[in-house]
Amino acid sequence: MSIIEQLDFSKTLSYWPRHNEAIYRRLESKHAWLEERHHPDDDEAVDPLDNEMILNIGPQHPATHGVIRCVVKLDGETIKKCVLDIGYLHRGLEKLAESKTYQEFMPYTDRMDYLSPYSNNVAWCLAVEKLAAIEVPERAQWIRMIMSELARISSHLLWMGVSLMDAGAVSVFLWTFQFREDLYNIFDEVTGARLTVSHSRIGGLVTDLGEKGIEMIEDFIERFPVAVGEWEKLLNRNRIWIDRVDGVGVLTAEEAVELGMTGANLRGSGVGHDIRRFEPYLKYDEVDFTIPIRTEGDALARYFVRMEEMKEAIIIIRQCLDRLPEGEIRSDDAKRSYPGKDEVYYSMEGLIHDFMVTDTGVCPPNGAEAYHAIEAPKGELGFFLQSDGTGRPCRVRINSPSFSNLQGLESMLEGGMMGDMVVMIATVDPVLGEADK
């Protein structure tokens, strides 16, 4: 008699009984990915201590990096099957976007991947600009690049601190958070907000990068590589850390592609797919950088890839600062992007345009549709937009990297050890604000 027959969900649970029953039924009926792939020949041997256990982990669990619920079927300490239940942070962003103008949706993107809000802003703006064919001034593009790379460092720093803390090394968390604090101060100086930056505007940026901001960034990129070097000295040959992550959560290149993994998880498996190279946006085709790839496909490989990516980000920022041109930071077309505040305060036309851009905004032609993706810290973050000719999108589709990665995580967990689960979740680096939309 299976466990489902014993449990009467309508009596044990006061709410959502059908939902929980469906998850348990799925766990029973599922053919695990690894079961099909690497099926051992001698599974006839019966362990006398063999017993099965179904365990609910989450949605409230400190190691799950958000509200993710894993329902796992254990055989001893081995995870036989796993069903992930997400949606606990579902806010219906795609539905909300249909009732907002393109500019109004910007603050919502801050709250998707809240570890790198700047990248989300840039992704949204680029998608709208592609849909409405708006040109962005050079300076704005370079500043967007600088800030996106800083956001990448910020996101990877959190990933590094948290995953090492999950593995038992709490001190790294404190070191990375010192630098995250510096980054937040830079964001505060440049954009006026620490977390929910909303700094991009359709057609450019809201404020220019000032002297003080540049100084802070230069100071940061001086100090940061030194610190990364020190961390690498501690970690790269650290027996405890390597033993913890080596060979954990292995995905081969074929599996990673088939499961639709993106970002560092894909590159850690030996697939050199990076949107910055694949379809260069902003000025990524004009700067010199390498895309780190590891072929092992385990948690350690993903760690090395992210460490290298942080160093590459510094190289990109250096080049951007050297080549940062003078000029406008917002498109001069008043019908499509906000006029400057001077114009709004001192001219009638500026005020009218400001009002119209706020009220209606850009109106891409009816039936236009476009997809634009960027390489966010977590992977390919893309927006698919469809216009019906009004100032509000007809359909917004968010292609979020965490969602794709979590799907791979479900398969990755199967066959792993219960104790490694936390490490696997950490190295996949999901952010539920983005995965749940």
Add this chain to the structure above:
Amino acid sequence: MASKQQPTHPKTLPFLFTPVDSSDESAERTNPHIKSSTDVPDVVSSLKERFGEAVLDSRVYAGEHTVLVARDHLVDICRYLKEELGFNFLSDLGGIDRFTDEDRYEIFYNLVSIEKEQRLRLKIRIGESDLEAPTLTDVFHGADWNERECYDMFGIRFVGHPDLRRMYMPEDFEYYPLRKEFPLLGIPGSLPLPPQTPEAGLTMDPFPAAHGSKPVKSYDEELSKDLSPERSENRSGGPGTDVA
């Protein structure tokens, strides 16, 4: 564009905030965000050659090729794209509610060829009376969750899907939120939430104020009222006294 700046007659002044119906050809040509990866006319022509009638339409906007294919041939076309033309990565998949009488729903598939650096969008259309689409999980394993999400949001059933459960919403929810007729504020009572106080029943409406009713008073206020009855009498006539 320059001729538009000087209208021949005052009445023909263009008011650019009015929705434009036809796509702006000049904007199309000068779009600064066109990527070389989405420019795949050879893939489209080879699809037309191979599948003929099954390729219903193809169009280009912002340098992106979109191919509308027949629903019944979708799996064959995707398998051909994957095995012959190298489109081995399914980047995205999702539904669109066009809110039309015929062929109301669309599903788009965002396929990527990592080796050849190409990206292609396929589309199928589905009528409201027959809300079924073939599943792609046999071709791309990664289509699993995306199809579940599409089912969750639009109610399109994927025939042959191994695990067609809702993705975000719980199974107890009976509506499809991304359909155009679904109200933005949700439907009161459609999704019970845990009780707000230990003794209370399920919360049937998470946003009572939005639907015109007063929210339940907090647990603390209930307690203080029990402890000091004279204070609660002083408050009679205020909100929340109907409980007593």
